[in-house]
């Protein structure tokens with residue numbers, strides 16, 4: 042059966058590209074914002090018995106984008122569509138465990154909300170931790186943009202003795218996937234974060250990177266603190282150029298300036314969160330997933 046794509050207001054570009062790749066109709070979705078910040082959504086077409094993919098990232102303002110995703114999905118399902126969703130950047134994905142006693146595992150709550158509005162399947166890109174997929178009681182899949190980021194960098198930069206670097210052990214598998222494409226060396230730093238203050242410490246290593254290009258790989262940059270610590274060490278070890286490649290450039294406050302100030306020369310990201318750093322389109326990854334269904 043054919044697909045129909047419902048573009049959420051946070052992900053118009055990906056929705057348009059996905060519909061073109063799947064040869065799917067793009068639904069007219071009208072979104073109005075009231076002065077108090079509430080959104081009102083209207084679907085301009087009959088969706089009965091259609092298989093509809095709602096495309097909506099939940100980057101900041103996270104709660105607003107999440108609410109738009111939920112109400113849009115609810116309406117489609119109420120009107121008789123089979124609802125699937127593509128959430129290229131899934132907000133709250135880092136709240137997947139009770140790190141301190143009494144903390145809410147918010148991602149689990151989001152899974153319940155998604156299910157309650159009729160979402161049958163969720164596809165996301167580079168979820169923070171694949172273990173989090175276990176919090177959902179319906180099919181959930183995380184696809185990875187890291188090979189596409191590696192291809193982009195391989196094509197667009199003349200790399201000198203490249204070394205791919207993960208700022209922490211959590212991104213070790215990402216740095217391995219990146220290196221497999223570029224056939225480069227890779228290392229992972231050991232990072233720890235104070236759960237109360239959020240302060241980051243990165244362990245020193247004995248490295249000589251004189252004259253080499255280092256590529257920092259991570260799932261996301263939020264405040265930039267992780268990349269800043271990593272870049273400072275790479276500079277100290279002699280790296281001549283630092284490129285940072287991430288799936289999700291959340292870039293809170295002056296994060297981009299902070300990482301550039303720490304020695305990062307280039308920032309490359311996907312379009313899960315639209316910005317001037319979005320160089321890699323994730324719609325082919327989403328299209329391959331839905332083509333299989």
Ligand code: R5P
Nearest residue numbers: 211261262263264265266267
């Ligand atoms: C954490 O483990 C993640 O993989 C990222 O490294 C982290 O969330 C980035 O956050 P920030 O930019 O605030 O350091």
